[in-house]
Amino acid sequence: MVSQTEENYLKALFHLTCESEHKIEAGTNELAVYLEVKPATVNDMLKKLKEKKFVSYEKYGKITLTKKGKSIAVEIVRKHRLWETFLYETMNFTWDEVHEVAEQLEHIKSQKLVEQLEKFLGFPEIDPHGDPIPNAEGEIKKIVRKSLFEISIGAVCKLVSVKDGSVAFLQYVGKLGMGLNCKIKVISRQEFDGSMEIEVNSQRFTVSQKFANNLFVV
Amino acid sequence: MVSQTEENYLKALFHLTCESEHKIEAGTNELAVYLEVKPATVNDMLKKLKEKKFVSYEKYGKITLTKKGKSIAVEIVRKHRLWETFLYETMNFTWDEVHEVAEQLEHIKSQKLVEQLEKFLGFPEIDPHGDPIPNAEGEIKKIVRKSLFEISIGAVCKLVSVKDGSVAFLQYVGKLGMGLNCKIKVISRQEFDGSMEIEVNSQRFTVSQKFANNLFVV
DNA sequence: TTAAAAAGTTAGATAAACCTAACAAATATA
DNA sequence: TATATTTGTTAGGTTTATCTAACTTTTTAA
Numbered sequence: 371m372v373s374q375t376e377e378n379y380l381k382a383l384f385h386l387t388c389e390s391e392h393k394i395e396a397g398t399n400e401l402a403v404y405l406e407v408k409p410a411t412v413n414d415m416l417k418k419l420k421e422k423k424f425v426s427y428e429k430y431g432k433i434t435l436t437k438k439g440k441s442i443a444v445e446i447v448r449k450h451r452l453w454e455t456f457l458y459e460t461m462n463f464t465w466d467e468v469h470e471v472a473e474q475l476e477h478i479k480s481q482k483l484v485e486q487l488e489k490f491l492g493f494p495e496i497d498p499h500g501d502p503i504p505n506a507e508g509e510i511k512k513i514v515r516k517s518l519f520e521i522s523i524g525a526v527c528k529l530v531s532v533k534d535g536s537v538a539f540l541q542y543v544g545k546l547g548m549g550l551n552c553k554i555k556v557i558s559r560q561e562f563d564g565s566m567e568i569e570v571n572s573q574r575f576t577v578s579q580k581f582a583n584n585l586f587v588v
Numbered sequence: 589m590v591s592q593t594e595e596n597y598l599k600a601l602f603h604l605t606c607e608s609e610h611k612i613e614a615g616t617n618e619l620a621v622y623l624e625v626k627p628a629t630v631n632d633m634l635k636k637l638k639e640k641k642f643v644s645y646e647k648y649g650k651i652t653l654t655k656k657g658k659s660i661a662v663e664i665v666r667k668h669r670l671w672e673t674f675l676y677e678t679m680n681f682t683w684d685e686v687h688e689v690a691e692q693l694e695h696i697k698s699q700k701l702v703e704q705l706e707k708f709l710g711f712p713e714i715d716p717h718g719d720p721i722p723n724a725e726g727e728i729k730k731i732v733r734k735s736l737f738e739i740s741i742g743a744v745c746k747l748v749s750v751k752d753g754s755v756a757f758l759q760y761v762g763k764l765g766m767g768l769n770c771k772i773k774v775i776s777r778q779e780f781d782g783s784m785e786i787e788v789n790s791q792r793f794t795v796s797q798k799f800a801n802n803l804f805v806v
Numbered sequence: 807t808t809a810a811a812a813a814g815t816t817a818g819a820t821a822a823a824c825c826t827a828a829c830a831a832a833t834a835t836a
Numbered sequence: 837t838a839t840a841t842t843t844g845t846t847a848g849g850t851t852t853a854t855c856t857a858a859c860t861t862t863t864t865a866a
Contacts, residue, residue, distance in 0.1 A: 408854080414854085
């Protein structure tokens with residue numbers, strides 16, 4: 371049996387390592403910050419996860435997921451994103467409301483439910499934030515995407531996902547009339563601070579570099 | 589904040605008192621048996637629930653739910669039955685599979701989700717076992733029903749719910765080709781042990797008194 | 807290259823939900 | 837009514853997930 375808490379640690383490790391490019395290991399403090407607990411707590415849990423062969427790590431060393439640990443993590447991510455899709459598509463939730471509830475739903479234990487949910491949703495490949503949904507075998511389709519900041523002036527692109535899915539950010543994006551698959555035209559860019567002028571639905575906005583870096587487009 | 593465990597105690601009390609006719613209070617042992625924990629554990633929890641004003645009880649006295657406690661319990665029952673309906677109607681679960689997963693889903697905290705789920709399901713009034721689903725105000729429609737055992741010979745009735753919803757029983761019922769709303773004709777009854785011969789879908793079976801008492805019909 | 811800072815670890819504590827074993831009160835019955 | 841049985845309580849212990857505070861190792865930078 372894998373506890374809900376253990377699942378959350380494995381999921382966090384997956385996001386911090388496997389899912390971020392260039393990184394395949396994490397540290398105790400890093401995990402602690404991510405999970406909003408103290409490093410000492412992470413340390414305790416790490417011992418248990420190591421015992422269960424879900425992570426490999428040595429004292430003062432870095433943490434990586436084992437095959438077993440990764441497969442559990444992927445299953446949680448799969449459930450999380452399927453539930454987000456369900457909430458968005460079927461339960462009329464908005465972009466920024468889905469995450470919190472999916473954090474609870476992802477821990478429901480029922481193989482059949484996950485399979486039926488996936489079938490009901492028509493085997494979706496991306497969730498409402500544009501992130502890929504792992505299939506039943508744990509395979510994840512790579513998505514080629516650039517940040518909005520990298521788009522050249524005059525080009526038109528389509529919003530496919532967000533990097534930081536915080537409620538504040540998603541609500542801001544929504545307020546500008548933007549959503550998944552919306553078209554964005556890059557009008558100009560300031561050399562000084564990297565801010566950009568963009569056009570969405572015939573309306574023009576100026577957004578910061580930080581904002582543009584948070585949006586992935588194709 | 590009400591913990592998942594607290595919710596389960598309140599729900600158990602609701603089933604044992606409010607929902608069973610002739611009874612409005614429960615004892616420590618009774619609750620312990622129902623929840624499959626030891627009486628000592630129930631005792632500990634009772635102190636906490638009393639502290640929180642969810643139950644009223646005095647040392648060596650009987651336990652009853654307060655208004656506050658009852659309204660939490662009803663909300664859990666409402667969620668449980670809505671989720672059961674969802675699993676049965678939308679996720680292709682069978683009669684006997686829904687309970688276990690609904691036990692998990694009933695603890696998901698999201699007002700919006702419950703409301704949307706209810707709307708999606710078309711404001712159902714009974715769950716897949718024929719039990720009434722409380723509405724958003726906590727009101728429960730009384731269902732007039734008799735046990736199959738009380739039906740007179742020659743009469744035809746309709747199965748509306750089951751008393752004991754255990755997997756073993758539900759599977760047995762299913763195997764006889766019976767389900768919610770199926771028609772049952774009473775053919776004969778044995779004086780000796782109360783067993784009855786019934787006809788369902790033109791097939792005849794002999795069932796025990798215990799079995800017949802577990803089925804509610806109209 | 808060594809000292810300061812950052813990162814990681816250990817020991818001891820707490821709260822929740824459970825347990826066992828011993829005891830006390832209430833109820834049922836001889 | 838007295839005693840046996842059932843029911844309920846208390847005290848003390850365990851596990852899980854968390855904490856704080858003190859300590860150690862590693863890394864960084866002067």
